Amino acid sequence: MGDDLGLGGVTVTEIIAGYGVSGVRTVRTTASEADRTCLVEATEGHFVLKISPWPGGGATMQAALLAHVAGHDPELPVPRLLTDTDGRAVTRHGDSAVFVMTKCPGSSLETAVLTGPLVDRIAQVQAGLIAALADLAPAAARVPTEQEWCLDSMLGYAPLAEQHLDTGLGAFVADVVADFRTRVVPVRDGLPHQVLHADFNLSNLLVTGDRVTGVIDFGDAVHAPRVYDVAVTTCYLALALGSLTHPLVDRYVATVTSLVGLDPVEVSLVPALALTRLAMVLVWGREVAARHPERAGYALRYDGLAVALATTVQHESVPVLEYGGTPS
Incomplete structure (x- = not known):
């Protein structure tokens, strides 16, 4: 062109x-x-x-x-x-x-076959990026404390579910939001906060074999609880693998927890936060597509995977997990 x-x-x-x-x-x-x-x-x-x-x-x-x-x-x-x-x-x-x-070289993670070594490398790169950003004052880089894809925003998007989702998925989203209010909101202000990339999704990670060769698109960066970064990645790995309880998802969470030094409270919130991101993919993705039809293809690129994962979660009645394997 x-x-x-x-x-x-x-x-x-x-x-x-x-x-x-x-x-x-x-x-x-x-x-x-x-x-x-x-x-x-x-x-x-x-x-x-x-x-x-x-x-x-x-x-x-x-x-x-x-x-x-x-x-x-x-x-x-x-x-x-x-x-x-x-x-x-x-x-x-x-x-x-x-x-x-x-x-950056490489192909997007969405085209890759996920393996144990690749999941480990994703965790290592993410931990390195979290460490590199830890001392950055948000005002110095004009990083906001709120933005469209920050997990906290899902509280405001909940009413949109009835416009975009059928009864079953709407009920799923309502349960997720209720769990966020109950489990996350009371402890949120006491969690470690910092500047985050905040969007380690399948499009924003480039890989070659088992190596991560690029982390791109810092446009959704936000100052928020650091565990949000881990939860977002957990969600997208689960989308790719079809299950939040897949062994590679558990391996990722265990590895990044060790490298970042997440505390037990942070780790306990990962499942609820990952489901919150899943709810956002369903609700906010469809809202963006409705508002901006010219961007619908991009906004809905994970919609099919999100419907499948949400349906799996509903059918399996997956309990909130403490990563490491024991249901709470």
């Missing part, structure tokens, strides 16, 4: 040249939830150009997070931020904010 994307009369080729990248061969857009994302192939390699509405709070946040992670743990497989000739990471073009980063 062409690279004129309505950026104040400036082409992608011209913008990325300002970041020191020349010899552009191809430019193509790819699906994303909010920002526009362009994949650029050039003689120097492959790059990603992110475009968001000016004043670009989301772009500024993502750029700040990438810079912070690179400075704290250069070995983590996250994109590397580029700066222009004036040393700026985020630049304005028309009514858009733009930043450029390297493209």
